[in-house]
Amino acid sequence: MDYSGQVIALGSFDGVHLGHQQILSRAYQIASKLHGTTAVLTYDPLPAQLIHPDFTYVLTPLSEKVQLLIELGIQFIHIVRFNEQTRITEPVAFVKSQILPIRPSAVVAGHDHRFGNQGRGDIALLRKLLEPLHINVEVVPEFGLFGAPVRSTRIREHLLLGHVRRAADLLGRHYRLSGKVITGTGIGHHIGFPTINLMVEEKGKLVPADGVYAALVDIMTARYPAVLNIGHRPTFMGETRTIEAHLLDCHLPFRPPGATVHFVERLRPERKFPTPEALTHQIQTDIEKARRLLDL
Template identity: 35%
Template sequence: MPDELPVSPALFTSAAPNNLNQLSVRIYHSIEEFESPCRPAVTVGVFDGVHRGHWGIIERLVCSAREKNCESVVITFNPHPRLVLGNAEGVRLLQSLDEKLARFSEAGVDVVLVIPFDASFANIDSSDFIRKVLVDIVRASKVITGHDHMFGHGRQGDFALLEEMGRTYNFEVEQVTAIEHCGRMVSSSAIRNAIIEGNLEMANCMLGYQYTLTGKVVRGNQLGKLIGFPTANIELLDKYKLLPSNGVYASLVLQGGVLYRGMSNIGTRPTIDANKLTIEVNIFDFDDDIYNETLVLKFVHRIRDEKKFGGLEQLKEQLSLDKERVKYLLDKDYQYGNLK
């Protein structure tokens, strides 16, 4: 199997587009600029990861909009509310905003309203949010919500309040039940835990796509090239993105619109006592100069823990074994259609 892979559109869905104008979705970045020619179907949430659980809500949203011959509107927030509400310590996200917008576009959403989340907005009462945003500005004809969605100051708004105010302001309300997939209830928290534990298979199963990191290629110490495994060192574009646990991973690498196979390493490179966390990837059969260019890493399998070897020769031997293991696993995935 070649190391340069044919690219299915599905492999792009979790990656941020190079240009948001490429997306089919219409994007507004403030309440004031929002407009819609009809009374749309609406859903509201942070939607970190836009995973399979969210997908069920968005599918109902899009279907409801078509039934009503109106637009589908997702209302989300940026930055993540936890970054504003004084508990930002340890916040790690599954997606950047651009990645999230790309996923909404793939789902067929017509409009995304990204509300700037600040301390002032955080103090809006849930009833006021319904009246001032959903009714007065968005003019919702239907609101679709998840099974446990809470909103407004102090998270006091819930499905019961939406039903009550829907009767007053003439909009329908629908609640989508929780989604179980891969033997677990799907949630952003469950996915984060799986990624931290190195269980990429479970995380990707709940996400519905390979978990990704996007970054710029920066110069490293060239050690990989010296031992026959040149690597691209990655500087993340979003500092709040969740990192998988330290270790070696079978990865897909998207660069310049072409998808390659590779093996990634996250860690401190203990064999050379680097003591600095790095993200690097050895792209198979690839030798282009890509400094300062953007790479998207898609994590497919965790191969092993990072470990300290007795010297560079032992490290080289292990990397050769790792590469064969990665090729075997990705070949198998490709054979069974898991990467299409």
């Protein structure tokens, strides 16, 4: 396939957040000016997943990342399989094996972009290698919001604290989880609040802090407002961590194969109640608050 004429944005792009979108937007602008196409060169798995096998902080697994990139108008996506051989590839060899074969018109990256063995490759090296070949290297300055740079690490920290609204501000959309709907314990149905139970199948996907959330749930082609709980159900001495969503004003006559949850706001931490009746009263309060937040 002839890839020539592409303007390539470089990066891991985990989260495809507002900072990443500045890079993608600049690539699109340059491609439009050159009458070319916009592309991304990214990694799967993330380098951190190879270096730390127990890394469970992925914001956008590959399928989700690709979907978001396509929605943002990216026409070509080049995926570098990040394995041990990739990790130890020297920066010059990386450029020759991964970038030059595409024959790009230009390359766009963030100001702190690093690549190659131990991250020794940087913007200066890219310019040294590419600009003599008439491949322009465009550097996008860091993008800040609320007094700090927008970075994937910052978003992960917000999610691990349950600050899903602030994470959404930095992402430019609600954070989401997708997974398979599985059979639960039936406790929610027993106390009058039936739930769908979600099992996240994407390896390493970050699950926000335990607690109760106002959420939107996509099932097939429909979207439902919901109150969602992440945690161990301490009132009922639960031992495993679960993700359960109670759909508001809706009772599904079937168990759907899968669902996607969009986190809107954290309502409260998960806690143990003295009786099931006390929990029921709190859930009713949670639903009322969720309705206000979701403008129902």
